[in-house]
Amino acid sequence: MDRTPVRSSNIRSVGYDANEQTLEIEFTSWAIYQYFGVPLHVHEGLMMARSKGTYFNEHVKDKYRFKQIRRAR
Numbered sequence: 001m002d003r004t005p006v007r008s009s010n011i012r013s014v015g016y017d018a019n020e021q022t023l024e025i026e027f028t029s030w031a032i033y034q035y036f037g038v039p040l041h042v043h044e045g046l047m048m049a050r051s052k053g054t055y056f057n058e059h060v061k062d063k064y065r066f067k068q069i070r071r072a073r
Helices: 040-048 052-059
Strands: 011-017 022-027 032-036 065-070
Touching (some): 011 040, 040 052
Antiparallel strands (some): 022 032
């Protein structure tokens, strides 16, 4: 999945597959996670958020099923 680099102290890049409703986040630790069943408006909100980390913690973390794709370095 293609990801877009973002300005954040803990998120490096964000990708989204609208057909699958899958959000992919690469953290500054180099870990990558995919979150499933994420509506488009949540992805859009994350991309527009002033603080990506805060938005992630409030709207994504612990709210969607996820899978780790790559471990932190």
